Amino acid sequence: MKLALIGVGQAGGKVVDALIDYDRRTRSGYIVDAIAVNTARADLLGLEYVRKEHQVLVGTSRVKGHGVGADNELGAEVTAEDVGDILSIVDDFPVHEIDAFLIVAGLGGGTGSGGAPVIARELKHIYTEPVYGLGVLPARNEGGIYTLNAARSLQTFVNEVDNLIIFDNEAWRRTGESLESGYSEINTELARRLGILFSAGETDGSNVVAESVVDASEIINTLASGGISTIGYASAELDRPKKGLLARLSNGSGVTEDDGESMNRITSLVRRAALGRLTLPCEIAGTERGLVVVAGPPDVLSRRGIERARTWLEEETGTMEIRGGDYPVESNYVAAVTLLSGVYDVPRVKELQAVAIETQRDMLAKRQSSAASLEELVDTGDDRLEPLF
Ligand SMILES: Nc1nc2c(ncn2[C@@H]2O[C@H](COP(=O)(O)OP(=O)(O)OP(=O)(O)O)[C@@H](O)[C@H]2O)c(=O)[nH]1
Numbered sequence: 001m002k003l004a005l006i007g008v009g010q011a012g013g014k015v016v017d018a019l020i021d022y023d024r025r026t027r028s029g030y031i032v033d034a035i036a037v038n039t040a041r042a043d044l045l046g047l048e049y050v051r052k053e054h055q056v057l058v059g060t061s062r063v064k065g066h067g068v069g070a071d072n073e074l075g076a077e078v079t080a081e082d083v084g085d086i087l088s089i090v091d092d093f094p095v096h097e098i099d100a101f102l103i104v105a106g107l108g109g110g111t112g113s114g115g116a117p118v119i120a121r122e123l124k125h126i127y128t129e130p131v132y133g134l135g136v137l138p139a140r141n142e143g144g145i146y147t148l149n150a151a152r153s154l155q156t157f158v159n160e161v162d163n164l165i166i167f168d169n170e171a172w173r174r175t176g177e178s179l180e181s182g183y184s185e186i187n188t189e190l191a192r193r194l195g196i197l198f199s200a201g202e203t204d205g206s207n208v209v210a211e212s213v214v215d216a217s218e219i220i221n222t223l224a225s226g227g228i229s230t231i232g233y234a235s236a237e238l239d240r241p242k243k244g245l246l247a248r249l250s251n252g253s254g255v256t257e258d259d260g261e262s263m264n265r266i267t268s269l270v271r272r273a274a275l276g277r278l279t280l281p282c283e284i285a286g287t288e289r290g291l292v293v294v295a296g297p298p299d300v301l302s303r304r305g306i307e308r309a310r311t312w313l314e315e316e317t318g319t320m321e322i323r324g325g326d327y328p329v330e331s332n333y334v335a336a337v338t339l340l341s342g343v344y345d346v347p348r349v350k351e352l353q354a355v356a357i358e359t360q361r362d363m364l365a366k367r368q369s370s371a372a373s374l375e376e377l378v379d380t381g382d383d384r385l386e387p388l389f
Pocket of ligand 1: 043
């Protein structure tokens with residue numbers, strides 16, 4: 001599936017950079033082109049793979065290239081004022097090659113959290129291709145304003161896009177380590193999951209063809225549930241020589257692996273992917289649609305294994321809408337990616353909302369401490385925070 005990427009804010013730009021890096025290293029070829037948008041000049045300077053001509057500094061007349069300092073209303077305003085600069089770059093993209101847009105942003109800051117929904121709205125207005133979001137949630141220790149921004153942006157962003165894939169920094173933060181030092185590892189993990197998912201079905205010119213192809217329409221149909229999505233991943237190394245004809249034809253002993261072994265490996269990988277660490281932890285029983293992609297050397301991609309894993313996921317999630325396919329690649333690993341779309345039993349989202357409401361209450365109380373009681377303030381206060389689901 002071919003995507004055009006738009007990274008908004010610092011996290012958005014860095015994640016897009018990591019996605020392009022993965023796409024190039026693995027020659028996946030699912031990214032058609034990319035744009036990075038920011039209010040801070042310094043953040044754009046740090047990007048390696050997004051072309052300079054596709055780096056857009058918005059809001060210069062208001063914030064002079066210094067960022068919006070976690071003010072996401074300002075982030076939304078300045079992006080809306082300069083959105084023409086972004087759209088004119090998209091206008092030059094080969095849109096006939098693009099299956100969908102993916103807008104990437106950290107939802108806790110100001111630029112990405114405010115700007116991403118604005119760009120999504122404009123793209124949906126102009127183009128018929130689906131517009132997806134990839135939103136990064138802040139870790140718990142990032143503070144109240146980040147949580148408040150994320151809760152508000154989540155609600156706005158999810159309404160503007162066709163589906164919002166979520167990555168929760170909290171679930172991926174290593175205890176005792178600062179979040180910043182882990183970003184590169186986190187972004188690589190994200191790039192691997194999205195890379196396998198979106199490049200399945202894209203041919204690299206080799207003559208290896210998938211038995212059951214995961215084409216763009218399978219992914220689009222899965223994401224058509226709307227709402228929010230989460231992605232699981234698991235891999236296993238194969239016990240065989242790394243290169244050469246023998247590696248492709250056999251398990252290293254000169255004997256082709258039997259289907260039972262491949263089948264068991266695949267079912268166990270799909271279980272680990274769906275029940276292990278998801279980009280957004282959730283109860284998988286609350287899922288509307290799903291997709292399983294199994295990547296690896298063609299001789300171990302057991303069709304029966306994928307079918308059995310798909311049936312297992314249908315039982316676990318309680319939905320009959322689970323699609324599945326294989327992705328043949330030259331590798332010494334077999335990997336499973338599970339996309340769970342339209343998940344609705346997500347404790348982190350509920351928690352985020354509760355903390356945001358509390359933060360908002362504190363802010364109102366501080367601002368209007370001489371006014372009536374706190375109860376009255378909350379009753380008459382900001383009404384943008386309604387329950388998400
Ligand atoms: N996963 C991941 N998260 C990041 C990365 N960089 C920042 N974040 C997170 O993204 C959130 C928003 O931060 P930024 O993207 O820096 O904010 P911004 O959109 O540029 O907005 P302002 O700096 O306020 O103008 C925070 O919760 C960070 O933890 C990154 O490289 N990877």
